[in-house]
Amino acid sequence: MEQHVPADLHGVEPPRRHTRxxxxxxxYLLGAPAIVWLxxxxxxxxxxxxxxxIQTCDSITLACTLTWHFAEFPNLIGQYGDTFVRSxxxxxxxxxxxxxxxxxxxxxxxxxxxxxxxxxxxxxxxFFVSFVIxxxxxxTLLADNGAILTKLKILHLVPESFHVLATPLAVxxxxxxxxxxxxxxxxxxxxxxxxxxxxxxxxxxxxxRRVAFTHVVLPLAVPxxxxxxxxxxxxxxxxxxxxxxxxxxxxxMIGQVIQKKFLETADYPAASALSTVLLVLMLVGIAAYAxxxxxxxxxxxx
Amino acid sequence: MSALAQDTSIPSAKDLAPxxxxxxxxxxxxxxPVYSSAFFLYLLIPITFMVVxxxxxxxxxxxxVTSKWQGFTTQWYQQWNGVPDLTPAxxxxxxxxxxxxxxxxxxxxxxxxxxxxxxxxxxxxxxxMMFTNIAAPEIVLGASLLGFFxxxxxxxxxxxxxxxxxxxxxxxxxxxVRARLSGFDPMLEQAxxxxxxxxxxxxxxxxxxxxxxxxxAGALLxxxxxxxxxxxxxxxxxxxxxxxxxxxxxxxxxxxxxxxVLGTAIFSAGLVLAVLAxxxxxxxxxxxxxxxxx
Numbered sequence: 141m142e143q144h145v146p147a148d149l150h151g152v153e154p155p156r157r158h159t160r161x162x163x164x165x166x167x168y169l170l171g172a173p174a175i176v177w178l179x180x181x182x183x184x185x186x187x188x189x190x191x192x193x194i195q196t197c198d199s200i201t202l203a204c205t206l207t208w209h210f211a212e213f214p215n216l217i218g219q220y221g222d223t224f225v226r227s228x229x230x231x232x233x234x235x236x237x238x239x240x241x242x243x244x245x246x247x248x249x250x251x252x253x254x255x256x257x258x259x260x261x262x263x264x265x266x267f268f269v270s271f272v273i274x275x276x277x278x279x280t281l282l283a284d285n286g287a288i289l290t291k292l293k294i295l296h297l298v299p300e301s302f303h304v305l306a307t308p309l310a311v312x313x314x315x316x317x318x319x320x321x322x323x324x325x326x327x328x329x330x331x332x333x334x335x336x337x338x339x340x341x342x343x344x345x346x347x348x349r350r351v352a353f354t355h356v357v358l359p360l361a362v363p364x365x366x367x368x369x370x371x372x373x374x375x376x377x378x379x380x381x382x383x384x385x386x387x388x389x390x391x392x393m394i395g396q397v398i399q400k401k402f403l404e405t406a407d408y409p410a411a412s413a414l415s416t417v418l419l420v421l422m423l424v425g426i427a428a429y430a431x432x433x434x435x436x437x438x439x440x441x442x
Numbered sequence: 443m444s445a446l447a448q449d450t451s452i453p454s455a456k457d458l459a460p461x462x463x464x465x466x467x468x469x470x471x472x473x474x475p476v477y478s479s480a481f482f483l484y485l486l487i488p489i490t491f492m493v494v495x496x497x498x499x500x501x502x503x504x505x506x507v508t509s510k511w512q513g514f515t516t517q518w519y520q521q522w523n524g525v526p527d528l529t530p531a532x533x534x535x536x537x538x539x540x541x542x543x544x545x546x547x548x549x550x551x552x553x554x555x556x557x558x559x560x561x562x563x564x565x566x567x568x569x570x571m572m573f574t575n576i577a578a579p580e581i582v583l584g585a586s587l588l589g590f591f592x593x594x595x596x597x598x599x600x601x602x603x604x605x606x607x608x609x610x611x612x613x614x615x616x617x618x619v620r621a622r623l624s625g626f627d628p629m630l631e632q633a634x635x636x637x638x639x640x641x642x643x644x645x646x647x648x649x650x651x652x653x654x655x656x657x658x659a660g661a662l663l664x665x666x667x668x669x670x671x672x673x674x675x676x677x678x679x680x681x682x683x684x685x686x687x688x689x690x691x692x693x694x695x696x697x698x699x700x701x702x703v704l705g706t707a708i709f710s711a712g713l714v715l716a717v718l719a720x721x722x723x724x725x726x727x728x729x730x731x732x733x734x735x736x
Contacts, residue, residue, distance in 0.1 A: 167562040182571070242481075248474040258720070272686045273702070280486070317488075402677065
């Protein structure tokens, strides 16, 4: 993987490509457009959001002034603590479900399947259909008077009052479905990377298939499992499409609250404070991950 | 490994013989493929539903998608632009995705070149920034960007959408291109320059063709991210309406079948592109059977 610096085989000095000034300036010239874009439209807005969360806004003119008004935070956490917890629980449940469902499949693709590229493409197929349409399709299929529930009720497999939409199960299921490719790909990358000779060695050393799996495959797949967890859990915790379409009034997630405060009630300080709390929660998790496995590793799995 | 220490049972001659092992693997041999097939079927449920029900008849005055099959029709394909605001939203999404892809592919490629080729002050900070950008929840990106635009008093519309889309695509492009550049042999560029090529010619004739697959992969990823984006767009769109935004707005009142028609069109185009890429890749591999770098 490392870019190896070739030994100078010819015994001549390497060709000079740039002037001294050119060489020291070129990384900045090359990188500047993207770096500036990210700083201006990603870092600065984040800082703005942090400051907005401690500002007070005039409810009529919407003019905001920085008042270092931290009192909003405890209020909001008190008010939306349940929503935060619910979001984390739903996202966690969805991530675990996606991991459990996807692991055997990625294992199969990595170790057994003949046409790996084809099955990888199959994993990515949902990406070719809009996220909102996929969720809408589930919404229509699982509707109380939809094809599936009507059939089940005719067959008396479920009681007449049974419904799926507006339940936590629907939201968790929707999250798990929509983020499955994000779970599956890092798992696949990690499993694919496992040196087959290590597994042969374990068999040579009389490991049973189960022991080889729990003592060789699983430990080597841990970075992939972590990456999959992060790539699924973080977007799922902030998601509000699934909760808005598949959920009901008692499955409200924090994303919905932030969206509503920002776009409907124009309560910018509160919305910013809630986003800040969400971001901090996620960054703590991400930082723990980066500390544990290094920040480069996650990029390898993206 | 510790496997040896744990597995204390002494293997008998029977365990070592190849025949029982074959027999033992027989039932597990089929579980995984069967499970995987079921998994892929599950993955395809809403997609199949979309494609099939884009051909479903509807007899109501205001045609809506339901899960009740009412007969085959190609009516919605003939009237694909029959919903007043849907078609402009669809084209807005395509235009936005195309422009955002071109900008983010260019910026991302340049940044990837800088990151792979040079050591410079701020390199670590740049990588950290990209990492946070990818890892941050989308709602935070959207909310903070909206707060920023509000503070600047910038009117929301196509330009703010474009800014946002490039912002969340560029790090993905950079990582994709960088992965490709890492396996790049710098000797090739040196050889070109030994043969008298200027840096400019070297870039166009050697570097660009070699990293082009990486740029293409990054660009496709950016296009896919952009055309499907809902969360960030919802914050910064103002009165502009993209395709996902329109669909989301219509869900609770009922979506017209044309949404499935346009969804099927995007799906088919994406699938054709992906299959072409797969075939092309397979051919390239057959033509030059090099050992894969990894």
